[in-house]
Amino acid sequence: MEQIETDATGGMDPLIFGRLLDGNGGSKPIGRTEVDNWKPSTPGEIMWLHLRRHAREVKPWLIEDLGISETTAELLVSDSTRPRALREGNALVATLRGINFNPDARPEDMISLQLWCDGVRLITLRKNPMQTPRDVLTMVDGGNGPRDAGGLIAEIVEQLVTRMNQTIVDMNAQIDELEAMDIEDNYERILPKITAIRRNCLALKRHMSPQHEALERISRDAPEWFDIDDRREIGESIARLQRYLDDIDISKESAVVLQDELRARSVASSEHATYMLTIVAGIFLPLGFLTGLMGINVGGMPGVNNPDAFWFVVAICATLLFVLLFLFKRWNWL
Structure with a gap:
């Protein structure tokens, strides 16, 4: 200065x-x-x-x-x-x-x-x-x-x-x-x-x-x-x-x-993240519905006294998961 x-x-x-x-x-x-x-x-x-x-x-x-x-x-x-x-x-x-x-x-x-x-x-x-x-x-x-x-x-x-x-x-x-x-x-x-x-x-x-x-x-x-x-x-x-x-x-x-x-790029990244969250929600929504239905605490629930019922429900959830993944892949959502 x-x-x-x-x-x-x-x-x-x-x-x-x-x-x-x-x-x-x-x-x-x-x-x-x-x-x-x-x-x-x-x-x-x-x-x-x-x-x-x-x-x-x-x-x-x-x-x-x-x-x-x-x-x-x-x-x-x-x-x-x-x-x-x-x-x-x-x-x-x-x-x-x-x-x-x-x-x-x-x-x-x-x-x-x-x-x-x-x-x-x-x-x-x-x-x-x-x-x-x-x-x-x-x-x-x-x-x-x-x-x-x-x-x-x-x-x-x-x-x-x-x-x-x-x-x-x-x-x-x-x-x-x-x-x-x-x-x-x-x-x-x-x-x-x-x-x-x-x-x-x-x-x-x-x-x-x-x-x-x-x-x-x-x-x-x-x-x-x-x-x-x-x-x-x-x-x-x-x-x-x-x-x-x-x-x-x-x-x-x-x-x-x-x-x-x-x-x-920022908008595309945000949209991709939102899209992936939507896919995840779409996959787990029916699974959540099924497990919620099976978890209601009322009389008459099937399998309550069957020790193999739990694994049967797990098999149903796994099958449903693979079906949803197959459909999303076929529809080009994944």
Whole structure:
């Protein structure tokens, strides 16, 4: 878990990291005191700030020091995290989501990433720790990062989408493992896992479908500083996301088929048990009637004084049993 820094007043520091991209793939750090009055010192220089959106000072900082409108600042710090994108003059505003890889997190617990960019400044905001911005940061610090703001956004989008693949691969591997198990012997273990997979598929589809629409909006309506190559990269991410959505549908259908087979076998097993109990009852019902009749305690019962009468009754019961078994077998009841 990422360590939470505090500012001089003891509050949560809104700035996680800041970088100045030099336009050639490299970067250098920028501190909070240098941010407010920053202007590009060389052509192609870009400022990237990664902020904690739940910090108390974020919204006033966005409005008063970074010059972002109050409406947009409200959107950037909002807890409404449904993926979307819009153009505001020369700026791009978007809310995207990524898989939550934090400890004890479930795949459907996705993390939102808000971003604002005017082609010179990029501001990204998150509430929970995310690996994607850190991966992109490693690229730019290593001199292998994007060369413009559009490329930086495209790289962040690509990392967010690519990370979804591992979750889908893991779910497919789980389904393959469940299909290889003996359903009848592992019923109690398999059913909860199938339910969890279906729940994950539904949650991922619910979050990723709006993200697909948001990325299409970026590709279509982004400002002019978002050049053709950047749009092409976003298009590749959209195509990859669509493939993942298709894979989620396949995983969900596979889980449904497996669950239906599990239920069908369970019902068949119950019906077979009921059938066998009915056969047993059908066999022992006449035997029970005969022995009950012979056991009534009234005068005139035949064989009361005959020591061989018991074995005679046993012979009758055995004969009746074999006759019933023969008839049930002939009628294909057994």
